[in-house]
Amino acid sequence: MRLLVASDAWQPQVNGVVRTLATTRDELVRMGHDVEVVGPDRFRTVPLPTYPEIRLAVNAGGALARIIGGFRPDAIHIATEGPIGLAARAWCLRQGMPFTTAYHTRFPEYVRDRAPVPLALTYALVRRFHAPASAVMVATASIEADLRARGFTNLRRWSRGVDTALFRPQDKGWLDLPRPVFAYVGRVAVEKNVEAFLALDLPGSKLVVGDGPQRAELAARYPNARFVGAKSGEELSRHYAAADCFVFPSKSDTFGLVLLEALASGVPVAAYPVPGPLDVVGTGGPGVLDTDLRNACLAALDIDPAACRAHALTFSWRAAAEQFLANLRPVHEKGLPLAA
Template structure:
C-alpha cells in the first residue's frame, strides 16, 4: 500500500512527534509498504509565532496538491494541525478522499501557557479539524476520554513503542556528577513546566538534556543544574541510562516517549498524575506519580530498575506500527463501501 503521511513536525526538530512518525514510517516500509512523508522542508517556511525554532510551510496548498497527486496514495494520514495539515485536509475533502488524523499535542493547553486564549475556543477549532477524519488516533485511554468529553468522535488508540536495543541499562559512571542524578529530557520550553523540576530541593544533581527557547533564562536562574543540550542516538541513551531517576514535570503531554525510554534503561520515573504519565507509568513499580513532585522523585529512587526494564520490553514499535496500519482508511476500501451502500439502496 502507498501511504502518505503529512506532518508539520519533522527534522531537524527533536521531539516525540518526529520520533513517532519517523519510526512508524520505517516500520511500515519494513512491512512492505511505500511511505511518502510530506513535511515543511519541501516548502517555503516561516517561523512559528512564539516558537521560531519550528518552521511552518508558507501557503503550501498548491505544491502539496501536486505532491499528493504525483504520489497517488492509497491512504492518507494527517499527523498535525498546522499549515500542512490544514492544506492536506482541504485537498482530501475536495477530492472526496478519506483520511485519518492523529492528536499528538495538547495545543489548547500549550497555547494557554503562552497567551490568554480560552481552552474552549482552541478545542472548538481542533474538534472541527478532526471531525472530517475517518478516525483520529490518540496514544492513551486517558487522552481518548478527554477528547471524547470535548465532543471529539471516531477516536481510536495508537500506542507507542521503544527501541530496547538502544535504550538499555548501561554503566552509570558515564556521568560524573554528584548522585543521585535526577534527569529531564526534552524541549526546554514553558509548556514543559521544567521550572517545577528545577525548583525542587533534591540531593545530588539535576541534569537537563535538550534545548529550546527557555534554556538561556532557566540556565541563568538555576546555575547548579547541568544543561547539556540535545543528545542523539547512543549519546542520548547513555545519558538517560546514567540517571538515577527520570523527572517528567510536564502537565500537557499526550504520552511522553521519553518515559518508556527511561524505563527501558532501568530508570524509574517521577511525574504528576496527569495525561501521559498516568497511562504509561505503573504506579509504585516503574515510577511514582504525585502532585508533590519532590515526594514522587524521592520515592522513585527506591524502585527496582529491573521492573522498569521489564515493563518497557512489553512495548514494541512493531506492535504500535501494526496498530497504526489497522486504523488507516484506504481509498479502495472507502470506494467499496460506497458501492455497497449504493447497491443496497
Template sequence: MPKIVIVTDAWHPQVNGVVRSIETTNRELAAMGIDVAMITPQPFPSIPMPTYPEIRLSLARYGRVARMIEREKPDYLHIATEGPLGLMARRWCLKHGMPFSTSYHTRFPEYVRSRIPVPLSWLYAYVRWFHNRGGACMVATESLKRELAGRGLNNLCLWSRGIDTALFHPRPRAENPFGLARPIFMTVGRVAIEKNLPAFLDLDLPGSKVVVGDGPARAELEARYPGVLFTGVKFGEDLAQAYAEADVFVFPSITDTFGNTILEALASGVPVAAYPVTGPVDIVPPGGKAGVLDEDLRKACIASLDASRDEARAVAETYSWQAATRQFLDNVMEAKAQARRRRLSLRQPTRPADA
C-alpha cells in the same frame, strides 16, 4: 503495494516526540511492505513560529500541496498535525472525497494558550472542526481518549508507541557521572514553557539535577538555575548513555499526551517520577515498583530512589514499535473502510413508513 501519504508540519530539523514517532513508524511500515510518501515542510519556504522560532510554519500554497498528493496516488492518507500543511491536505481530501485519518500528538490548545491569550474553548472548537471530519483520530493513551471524547471529538482510536530496547538499556554507571554527585535526577526533552520544568528545577532534592535537551527557554533557565547541568541535545548512543546514568527520571510535564522519554528512561532501567496525569498514568504501573506518581513531585522523586531498575526495564519491554505500527496501519485502513460504509448506507433506499 499499498501506498500511504503522511502529511506532517513537524519534521526535521525539529527534535521531538512527533518526529521520532513518525520516523520510526515509517521504518516499520516499510518492513511490512507498505510504501510511504511524506509531505513535510522541507520543500517549502517557512517563517518561524512566534515565541518558538525552532518550529517553522510552512508557507505552502494549496495548489502545490494538491499536486504533491495527486502525484503520489495514495491508497490511504494520514494527516499528522493541525498546522498549515495539515490544513491543505484536509481541504484536498474533503474536496476529492478522499477518506483520511488524523492524529492528536500534542495538546495544541494548551500550547497555543500558553503563548497567546486565546480562549481555550475557541481552540478546542478548532480541534473538533479539524479532526472530526476524518475517519479516525489517533491518540496515544486511553486517558487521552476519554478526555478528548469529553470535549466532543469522535472516531477516536488508539495508536500507542514503542521503544528501541536495543539502544536504550541498563548500563554500568559511573560513580560521579557528568562530574556530579549522586543521586542524579534527570529530565530529557524540549526546554520550553509547556514542559513545566521549574516544577522540577525548584525542588529541594539531594544530589544533582541534569536537563538534557534544548529549546527556547534554555538560556533563561540556565541563568535562573546555575546549579543545574544543562547538557544540550544528545542523540543515539550519547543519549542512551546519559539516560543510563540517571538514578531517577523526572517528568514534570502536565500537558504531554504520552511521553516517549518516559519509555526511553524505563528501557534504560531508570525509575520515573511524575505527576499522575495523562501519559505517566498510562505508562507507569501503580505500586511504585517502576516509578512513583504523586501530586507532590518531590515526594515522587524521593520515593523513586527505592524503585526497581529491573521493574522499570520490564515495563518498557512490553512496548513494541512493531505492535504500535500495526495499530497505526489498522486505524488508517479502518478510516477508509468507515467512509466506504458511510457512502453505502447513504445509497440505500429509504423504506416507506408502514401504512
C-alpha cells in the same frame, strides 16, 4: 500500501512527534509498505513565533496537491493541525477522499500557556479540524476519554513503542556529577513545565538534556543544574542510563515517549499523576506519581531498575505500527484507484 503522511512536525525537528512518525515509517517500510512523509522541508517556511526552531510551511496547498497527485497514495494520514495538515485536509475534502488524523499534542493547552486564549475556543477549533476524519488516533485511554468528553468522535487507539536495543541499562560512572542524578530529557519550553523540576529541593544533581526557547533563561536562573543540550543516538541513550531518576514535570503531554526511553534504560520515573504518566507508568510500578513532585523524586530512587526495564519491554514499535495500519482508511473506497 502506499501511505502519504502530511505533518508539520518532521526532521530536522527533534521531539516526540517526529520520533514517533519516523519510527512508525521505518517499521511500516520493513513491513513492505511505501511511506511518503510530507513535512515543512518541502516548502518555503517561516519560524513559529516564540519557538523559532519550529518552521511553518507557507502557501503549501498547491505544492502539496502536486505531491499527492504524483505519489498516488492508497491512504492519507494527517499528523498535525498546522499549515500542512490544514492543506492536506482541504485537499481531501475537495476530492471527497477519506483520511485519518492523530492527536499528538494538547494544542489548546500549548496555546493557553503562551497567550490568554480560552480553552473552549481552541478545543472547538481543534475538534472541527478532526471532525471529518474517518479515525482520530490517540495514544492513551486517558486522552481518549478526555477528548470524547469534549465532543470528539471516531477515536481510535494508537500506542507507542520504544527501541529497547538503543535505550538500555549502561554504566553510570562516566557522568561526573554528585549522586543521585535527577534527569529531564525533552524540549526546554514552557509547556513542558521544566521549571517545576528545577525549583525542587533535591539532593545530588539535576541534569537537563534537550534544547528549546526556555533553555538560556532557565540555565541562567538555575546555574547549579547541568544543561547539556540536545543529544541523539548512543549519546542520548548514555545520558538516560546515567541518571538515577527520570523526572517528567509536564502536565500536558498526550503520551510522553521519553518515559518509555527512561524506563528501558533502567531508570525509574517521577511525575505528576496526569494523562501520559498515568497511562505509561501507572501506579505502584516502575515509577512514582505524586502531586508533590519532590516526594515522587525521592521515592522513585528505591525502585528496582530491573522492574523499569521489564515494564518498557512490554511496549513494541511493531505492535504500534500494526495498530496504526489497522486504523487507516484506503482512499480507493471513495473512488481513487489503487496505486500500481
